[in-house]
Amino acid sequence: xxxxxxxxxxxxxxxxxxxxxxxxxxxxxxxxxxxxxxxxxxxxxxxxxxxxxxxxxxxxxxxxxxxxxxxxxxxxxxxxxxxxxxxxxxxxxxxxxxxxxxxxxxxxxxxxxxxxxxxxxxxxxxxxxxxxxxxxxxxxxxxxxxxxxxxxxxxxxxxxxxxxxxxxxxxxxxxxxxxxxxxxxxxxxxxxxxxxxxxxxxxxxxxxxxxxxxxxxxxxxxxxxxxxxxxxxxxxxxxxxxxxxxxxxxxxxxxxxxxxxxxxxxxxxxxxxxxxxxxxxxxxxxxxxxxxxxxxxxxxxxxxxxxxxxxxxxxxxxxxxxxxxxxxxxxxxxxxxxxxxxxxxxxxxxx
Amino acid sequence: xxxxxxxxxxxxxxxxxxxxxxxxxxxxxxxxxxxxxxxxxxxxxxxxxxxxxxxxxxxxxxxxxxxxxxxxxxxxxxxxxxxxxxxxxxxxxxxxxxxxxxxxxxxxxxxxxxxxxxxxxxxxxxxxxxxxxxxxxxxxxxxxxxxxxxxxxxxxxxxxxxxxxxxxxxxxxxxxxxxxxxxxxxxxxxxxxxxxxxxxxxxxxxxxxxxxxxxxxxxxxxxxxxxxxxxxxxxxxxxxxxxxxxxxxxxxxxxxxxxxxxxxxxxxxxxxxxxxxxxxxxxxxxxxxxxxxxxxxxxxxxxxxxxxxxxxxxxxxxxxx
Numbered sequence: 001x002x003x004x005x006x007x008x009x010x011x012x013x014x015x016x017x018x019x020x021x022x023x024x025x026x027x028x029x030x031x032x033x034x035x036x037x038x039x040x041x042x043x044x045x046x047x048x049x050x051x052x053x054x055x056x057x058x059x060x061x062x063x064x065x066x067x068x069x070x071x072x073x074x075x076x077x078x079x080x081x082x083x084x085x086x087x088x089x090x091x092x093x094x095x096x097x098x099x100x101x102x103x104x105x106x107x108x109x110x111x112x113x114x115x116x117x118x119x120x121x122x123x124x125x126x127x128x129x130x131x132x133x134x135x136x137x138x139x140x141x142x143x144x145x146x147x148x149x150x151x152x153x154x155x156x157x158x159x160x161x162x163x164x165x166x167x168x169x170x171x172x173x174x175x176x177x178x179x180x181x182x183x184x185x186x187x188x189x190x191x192x193x194x195x196x197x198x199x200x201x202x203x204x205x206x207x208x209x210x211x212x213x214x215x216x217x218x219x220x221x222x223x224x225x226x227x228x229x230x231x232x233x234x235x236x237x238x239x240x241x242x243x244x245x246x247x248x249x250x251x252x253x254x255x256x257x258x259x260x261x262x263x264x265x266x267x268x269x270x271x272x273x274x275x276x277x278x279x280x281x282x283x284x285x286x287x288x289x290x291x292x293x294x295x296x297x298x299x300x301x302x303x304x305x306x307x308x309x310x311x312x313x314x315x316x317x318x319x320x321x322x323x324x325x326x327x328x329x330x331x332x333x334x335x336x337x338x339x340x341x342x343x344x345x346x347x348x349x350x351x
Numbered sequence: 352x353x354x355x356x357x358x359x360x361x362x363x364x365x366x367x368x369x370x371x372x373x374x375x376x377x378x379x380x381x382x383x384x385x386x387x388x389x390x391x392x393x394x395x396x397x398x399x400x401x402x403x404x405x406x407x408x409x410x411x412x413x414x415x416x417x418x419x420x421x422x423x424x425x426x427x428x429x430x431x432x433x434x435x436x437x438x439x440x441x442x443x444x445x446x447x448x449x450x451x452x453x454x455x456x457x458x459x460x461x462x463x464x465x466x467x468x469x470x471x472x473x474x475x476x477x478x479x480x481x482x483x484x485x486x487x488x489x490x491x492x493x494x495x496x497x498x499x500x501x502x503x504x505x506x507x508x509x510x511x512x513x514x515x516x517x518x519x520x521x522x523x524x525x526x527x528x529x530x531x532x533x534x535x536x537x538x539x540x541x542x543x544x545x546x547x548x549x550x551x552x553x554x555x556x557x558x559x560x561x562x563x564x565x566x567x568x569x570x571x572x573x574x575x576x577x578x579x580x581x582x583x584x585x586x587x588x589x590x591x592x593x594x595x596x597x598x599x600x601x602x603x604x605x606x607x608x609x610x611x612x613x614x615x616x617x618x619x620x621x622x623x624x625x626x627x628x629x630x631x632x633x634x635x636x637x638x639x640x641x642x643x644x645x646x647x648x649x650x651x652x653x654x655x656x657x658x659x660x661x662x663x664x665x666x667x668x669x670x671x672x
Contacts, residue, residue, distance in 0.1 A: 131639075135644060136646065137640055138639070141588060144581070145585075146632075146636075148629070156625035160623065321455025322455040325456075329445060329449070331444065331448075332435050332440045332441045332445035333435050333438050
């Protein structure tokens with residue numbers, strides 16, 4: 001019953017969002033503010049003016065791309081919680097590569113720096129993937145612990161060997177050459193990175209639906225033993241998906257550097273919580289590539305709107321973090337409810 | 352680098368102090384692990400504990416009230432996770448949601464509770480006192496090793512010992528293990544699987560509340576945004592590394608506590624602080640690999656034993672014929 005499945009798949013995240021926003025409203029009331037004012041300011045901050053819409057998409061780009069990375073690993077049943085570390089690797093290596101490259105004709109330097117960032121993200125994910133399939137070390141924990149290692153390593157790199165001495169007290173790399181910057185779109189603050197949001201989810205959806213590797217990955221995610229019985233090399237499939245996942249997180253990092261900040265700054269990735277928002281987007285969208293990007297843009301809007309809300313009211317910005325966490329808390333329960341619903345309907349779970 | 356400049360009695364004392372938050376959280380993780388729930392929320396529960404310990408001490412001026420509030424708040428947060436699990440939800444996604452919720456909530460509350468943003472530090476904030484044990488305190492080496500810790504350090508070690516007895520000798524422990532190992536069988540003899548899981552998750556919240564309090568009103572007396580910094584996950588690995596037995600978890604926690612103590616010590620000998628700070632995380636990954644290798648070896652050993660046993664029997668039957 002495909003209609004039932006779609007209805008369940010869309011209705012429950014919508015309920016989750018509504019419940020989380022209601023919780024947010026309660027917190028606003030407790031803090032002595034009007035939820036109408038707060039949410040009004042939030043909506044205006046997110047989409048009220050062309051400039052705000054641009055800010056929303058700038059914020060959404062890394063969230064949606066890391067979300068896509070997490071979603072692809074999910075499809076194979078793998079928990080990649082290392083989005084943050086992989087994004088740091090991509091951002092730092094992308095910045096370093098852009099600075100180290102000789103002057104090249106226009107898009108070439110940018111493309112090489114992006115390739116370096118993707119590679120760095122994939123490499124940061126490779127160790128945990130290998131440990132999981134060779135020794136059964138849970139990737140969930142290794143990827144997460146490596147986030148702290150990546151943040152510390154990057155902090156050291158920009159504090160000592162590659163510090164921009166002109167940067168004063170800020171630990172950051174030198175600014176990357178302007179030739180490697182992602183071009184601006186028209187007269188807006190948007191950069192070409194946002195185009196990825198329109199392209200990547202469809203490539204991912206196509207690859208998952210229409211290629212052998214994608215089919216095998218979904219099979220492994222749905223039932224690993226059955227897939228192996230059918231001749232699928234599950235280990236290779238999981239490693240491949242994790243590498244793609246890491247590369248996407250690396251891409252999110254390098255796009256942030258080349259498109260927005262034009263250098264790696266200590267804490268660039270961690271302080272904004274991009275990767276965890278990406279994780280929330282993937283969970284909320286049940287790892288559907290297209291819906292993950294939609295969810296990523298929604299969360300980006302929530303965060304940018306939150307900044308507007310903080311300016312207009314006395315509600316702290318972290319209200320948005322609480323609302324986001326509450327959303328996936330409800331989604332976590334939903335997984336159980338939905339499984340029960342589908343079982344009763346006789347449909348297939350997972351997929 | 353002179354190795355003896357790094358290793359001494361003070362380092363061991365520092366280990367014992369630093370082991371407490373990990374050990375307390377790991378004992379909580381052990382309870383849920385034994386009940387069959389993979390608890391990734393230790394991190395968030397500990398962070399809630401750390402925040403409310405400071406808040407309680409700030410409001411009342413009494414650090415023990417901080418401990419009580421930490422326990423209460425972390426237990427209440429654990430109830431949320433218990434409900435998610437009870438409704439058949441995904442414990443991992445639910446646990447990660449709790450972590451994100453804890454990070455958002457505690458960062459949010461810093462402003463209305465303490466009137467500052469980011470982290471809260473006030474020199475007038477009273478932390479848990481270090482308990483000087485009379486007589487023992489004066490003995491040279493033993494005094495340094497055994498005396499002068501907060502009540503939570505002593506409690507952590509005591510709970511590990513008591514836990515070992517409870518888990519294997521007390522009906523409650525036997526029920527807990529039954530629920531984790533064979534829920535259907537446990538249910539068939541009248542044990543309420545749901546109730547045992549609920550209790551285990553809430554108790555893990557209580558223990559994480561204590562762990563957070565040790566972190567924020569004993570090791571330091573301040574609250575810093577996200578100050579648990581992965582300790583909950585390190586505790587989770589301590590459960591695996593210690594084979595989910597209280598004494599095994601104690602040993603594993605001591606190892607990770609030592610890594611933290613070494614971190615503090617190495618900072619003073621000129622190694623860049625960033626590399627030094629990586630030590631606990633890297634030690635934890637190494638421990639994880641060791642756990643996996645051990646499990647694999649044991650499995651292979653078991654298979655080899657069965658095979659050799661089978662071939663012995665085959666030989667015997669061949670001789671008999």
